[in-house]
Amino acid sequence: MSTVAVIDYGMGNLHSVSKALEHAGNKTTVVVSSDADAILKADRVVLPGVGAIRDCINELKKTGLDQVVQECCKTKPFLGVCVGMQALMESSEENNGTTCLGIFQGQVKRFANDMKSNNDILKVPHMGWNQVHQETEHALWKNIKQDSRFYFVHSYYVETTSRDNMTASTDYGIGFTSAIAHENIFAVQFHPEKSQHDGLQLYANFLQWDGQ
Amino acid sequence: MGLAKRIIPCLDVDNGRVVKGVQFVDIRDAGDPVEIARRYDKEGADELTFLDITASSDNRETMVHVVEEVAGEVFIPLTVGGGIRTVEDIRRMLNAGADKVAINTAAVFNPEFVKEAAEKFGSQCIVVAIDAKRVDDHWEIFTHGGRKPTGIDAIEWAQKMVDYGAGELLVTSMDRDGTKIGFDNELMSTICAHVNVPVIASGGVGNLDHLVEGITIGHADAVLAASIFHFAEYSIEEAKQHMANAGIEVRL
Numbered sequence: 001m002s003t004v005a006v007i008d009y010g011m012g013n014l015h016s017v018s019k020a021l022e023h024a025g026n027k028t029t030v031v032v033s034s035d036a037d038a039i040l041k042a043d044r045v046v047l048p049g050v051g052a053i054r055d056c057i058n059e060l061k062k063t064g065l066d067q068v069v070q071e072c073c074k075t076k077p078f079l080g081v082c083v084g085m086q087a088l089m090e091s092s093e094e095n096n097g098t099t100c101l102g103i104f105q106g107q108v109k110r111f112a113n114d115m116k117s118n119n120d121i122l123k124v125p126h127m128g129w130n131q132v133h134q135e136t137e138h139a140l141w142k143n144i145k146q147d148s149r150f151y152f153v154h155s156y157y158v159e160t161t162s163r164d165n166m167t168a169s170t171d172y173g174i175g176f177t178s179a180i181a182h183e184n185i186f187a188v189q190f191h192p193e194k195s196q197h198d199g200l201q202l203y204a205n206f207l208q209w210d211g212q
Numbered sequence: 213m214g215l216a217k218r219i220i221p222c223l224d225v226d227n228g229r230v231v232k233g234v235q236f237v238d239i240r241d242a243g244d245p246v247e248i249a250r251r252y253d254k255e256g257a258d259e260l261t262f263l264d265i266t267a268s269s270d271n272r273e274t275m276v277h278v279v280e281e282v283a284g285e286v287f288i289p290l291t292v293g294g295g296i297r298t299v300e301d302i303r304r305m306l307n308a309g310a311d312k313v314a315i316n317t318a319a320v321f322n323p324e325f326v327k328e329a330a331e332k333f334g335s336q337c338i339v340v341a342i343d344a345k346r347v348d349d350h351w352e353i354f355t356h357g358g359r360k361p362t363g364i365d366a367i368e369w370a371q372k373m374v375d376y377g378a379g380e381l382l383v384t385s386m387d388r389d390g391t392k393i394g395f396d397n398e399l400m401s402t403i404c405a406h407v408n409v410p411v412i413a414s415g416g417v418g419n420l421d422h423l424v425e426g427i428t429i430g431h432a433d434a435v436l437a438a439s440i441f442h443f444a445e446y447s448i449e450e451a452k453q454h455m456a457n458a459g460i461e462v463r464l
Contacts, residue, residue, distance in 0.1 A: 015309050020287050051334035117214060125336055125379055127410050129216045129258055129463040149463045153336045171214050194289050
């Protein structure tokens with residue numbers, strides 16, 4: 001049995017993420033934990049997150065788990081989800097500017113309020129099922145069709161400095177980065193735990209991924 | 213291509229059973245919520261909404277168990293409404309596996325509650341449910357299943373709730389609810405023109421064209437229906453195919 005740790009820092013849909021991981025992997029023990037040792041000992045690590053980014057970053061720092069995230073990002077298969085993806089960037093426009101963990105180069109920006117598609121004003125948050133266009137091949141896209149729909153709910157999006165890190169894009173008024181990947185790190189803006197079959201498939205792929 | 217319009221089946225739950233009333237009065241038993249949720253998930257529902265209409269607060273725990281059970285096997289967004297009055301109610305539902313809560317009466321009596329909830333849990337999980345009824349040339353907010361007028365203008369209320377942090381609005385026409393003659397699309401499009409968050413149209417669906425009209429005429433982002441799905445008049449699959457044939461982008 002391998003283990004996957006879901007980092008519990010008081011923010012986020014831990015229940016949904018851990019249930020979906022349990023469902024996706026039959027040879028995996030899912031541990032929801034705020035304990036640094038337990039997280040560092042796990043084979044794989046998931047950083048979930050919902051809500052405001054400043055609260056997320058503050059909680060990570062207060063608990064010292066920011067260091068644990070830094071360490072895990074160097075050593076094992078790591079998956080960031082939603083705000084857990086945004087937290088990996090350098091900074092976010094949210095909450096009048098928030099410094100993030102800086103594991104990836106790039107910023108988190110807010111969708112403009114006046115974006116249009118045809119004649120419709122695009123609402124913010126971007127909420128619902130949108131298409132994820134795979135820009136690069138990756139083990140986590142295995143058995144997931146090109147342009148499959150995943151569930152999104154967010155008002156901020158990631159803009160990477162280097163296009164090399166973009167592994168998927170999505171169109172919502174602008175094209176934005178909906179997934180990033182680099183070595184052992186993968187992160188998605190959408191919610192696999194709420195994206196039915198394809199979401200569970202992505203989690204299953206993560207649980208089999210060796211980080212290469 | 214882009215963001216899909218959503219179809220959301222709604223399960224009115226009374227004491228742990230799915231029921232559906234006609235204009236909130238005549239109640240028919242439609243089955244076990246977990247079983248029905250499973251069926252809708254299989255048929256391709258984009259989200260599920262549970263409205264707890266249990267009269268007695270003693271039986272509210274039942275709803276928590278329903279949500280826990282559904283969340284353990286259905287991996288699409290779940291919204292829970294009915295009797296959400298305190299931060300603790302919200303926390304309990306989110307911990308049980310809900311992704312969003314719908315606040316209705318409590319928002320009318322204490323609008324600050326919406327602000328507090330959005331600050332604490334984020335706007336993305338705060339849906340404000342608006343029950344509106346046409347009064348002369350405008351719409352007013354009604355509470356208690358459409359029985360009590362409040363004198364509040366529905367459009368102004370919708371804007372206020374968004375200002376207070378609602379991430380989504382669930383708009384039900386109390387004139388249409390249970391009638392099967394279609395959404396009040398004038399109400400929907402008027403609200404949509406005044407807010408910049410997603411709007412779910414509710415109340416009145418009797419056939420699949422009504423779902424299409426909610427999007428094309430009502431300009432809603434999502435359409436919600438109950439009885440046409442519970443009694444298997446139509447499957448979600450059929451509904452989506454029908455919407456796709458009408459040129460609406462859906463998740464198939």
